[in-house]
Amino acid sequence: MCGEVCVFVEVLRGEVKDITYTMLAAGRQLAAGLKTKLTALLIGRDVQKLVAQLGAADRVVCVEHADLAEFNPDAYLHVLIAVFEQHAPRLVMFGHTATGTDLACGVAHRLHWPVATACRTFSLGNGTVQCSSLTCGGKLIANGPLPEPSCVVTVMPGGYKAKDGQVHKTPAVETVSAPGLDQVRTRFKQYLEPPVGDVDITKQRILVSVGRGIQNKDNLALAEKLAAALGGVVSGSRPVIDQAWLPTTRLVGKSGKQVKPKLYLAIGISGAPEHLEGVPEAELMLAINTDPKAPIFDVAQYGATCNALELMPLLTENLKK
C-alpha cells in the first residue's frame, strides 16, 4: 500500500457507513490522478462478507480479530499503526465522524505524519495533493497542500457523491493478521439503544426546526404552535438539544437523525456543516436567521432575516386565515 490512497472502511454494527463510499469516490479520483491504487482497509470481526460492497477499491486489506468486533478506539489504533508501519500510504482517509476522529490524530502522531481535518474536496496541483476544508461552522474554507510522503485526513460529506463510491464487485482481498491486543487500554462494553416512544422525525412531512436563535426554552412554544398550524412537528439543532430544551430524539444533524421532509423550516439555525448533514433531501427549505451571511441561506430555497420570535406567531396567524 506504499504510496497508495487508503480508505478506512467505517463499519457500525455490521453496516458499512455512507461516509466510506464518499471517501472511496474521492479516493478513486485521487488514485487515478496520482497513478496509484486505491486500498480499502477493513477492520473488524467477520467483516470479509462486506468486501463485495467495496468494489470501488482496487483491493481490500482485511484485519479480523474477536476483540475488533465493535469499534474500540485503542485497539483499532494499534491495528492501524501496525499496518501502516509496514506500508505507508500516500494518503489515509478517515471519516470526519465519531469513529474516524478517534483514530486520525493517533495515527498521524505515532507515524509522524501531518493531519488535515474536515476535508471536503481534494485536487492535484503544484505537484502535490491539495485539500479544501470547511471550518468555523461553515463560514470559512481553508486550502492547503497535503505534504509528502504521507498524510492523514478526515473527510466530511458534501464534496463527493456516496453513490459514486458504491460499486458492487469483489476486489482482491489481502488478509493481515492483527497485532497483539493485550496492551489495549479501551474496551467496548455495550450499545445503548436510542430512546423510543417519541415521534420519529425521519418520517415527518413537515419539520419546524429550531436552533440557538430561539434564545430560550420558553420560546419553544412559539415553534410548537407554528408546527401545529403547519401540520408538522418541532425538531432542533445541537445547541437546543444540549440545553435540554428538546429531547435527543428530535436532533437533526450528523450526531442526530437524517430527515427527508417535504418542508423544512429552519428557525434561528446558522447551518453549520454538522447540521446540514442531517437535511440532505428536504424538498422545500425555508430559513429564518438574522445573520444574512449564515450558511443556511446557501442551501435554503427561501429565506428571511427578520426576528424569528416576532415572525413565528405572525406566520402561525397567517396560516390559519
Next chain:
Amino acid sequence: MDIVVLIKFVPDLVEDLEIDTATGLLDRNFLRLMPNELDEHALEQAIILKERHGGRVTVLALDTGDVDEALYTAVAKGADRVIKILGDGFDRGLGNRRIAAILRRAVGDVRFDLILTGTQAVDDLDGFVGALLAADLGLPYVGYVTQVVAADGRVVARKEYPGGLNAEIEVNGPAVLGIQAAERAPRYVVTSKVMEAMKSAKIEELTVDEVSVENELAVSSMALPESGTHAEMIEGNVQQVAQKLAVLLKERGVLA
C-alpha cells in the same frame, strides 16, 4: 478523581469573519474570541465528576488574550486551579499540533486521572487538541463522549453515534476524553459569583517557551464560501414576511 480541563479560545462565529488580503488567511486583527463551546461542556462534566467523586479540577487555557474572565468563571463554577499559559505569538493563531505540544509541557506538573476537552473546536484544521494531546502523552483517547461514569477505579465513557445510538467504552486511566456534550447543560453562574472569584482566586501563570512541532500543516489560503445557490430572500417588515411566507407555503402545496 483529579481532572484537567483544556479550554481553547476560538473565533466568535456570530461576528463576520474577514480574510486578510495581505496573507490570504483569516484576519485576526478584530477577531473576537470566545471559549470553544464544547470545552465548556468538558468543564461542566469535570465539575459533575468532582461533585460525585471529589478530587480537584484544574483548568488550562493558552493566553490568546482576554482569557481571565473565562478562568474566573471556571472558578465560580467549581474549578480549584486555573492556569494561564503564556508564550510568544499565541495571539497570531496556533495550529492544534502546536497547541497540543504546548499543553503537553503545561500538564507535566499537574496530577490528573483524566483530561477532558471538547471533542472538536469550531476552528480545527489540523487534528483535534484532545486527541493530539493524548497521542503526545501516550494516553488512550475516546471522543464524542456525552457522559463519564467512574466506579472502582475504572472509567466508562458513553460515546455517541448518529441516530441516538450510544456505546459504553471502558477506559483505563489516565486518559483523555473528548466531550461532545456534558450529561447536563453547562451551569450558569451569576456575575456576582464571578466577581467573588476574581477577588479570592488567583490565576496561575506558566510560561512555555519554544516547543518543537513536527509535521505542522500549512494553510496556503482561506476563503469565504461562495455558494452557487442562494436562498431567494423575502424582504419587508416582519408582518409582510409572514404574509408572503404563508402565501408561498399554501401555493407550494406542501401543507397537509
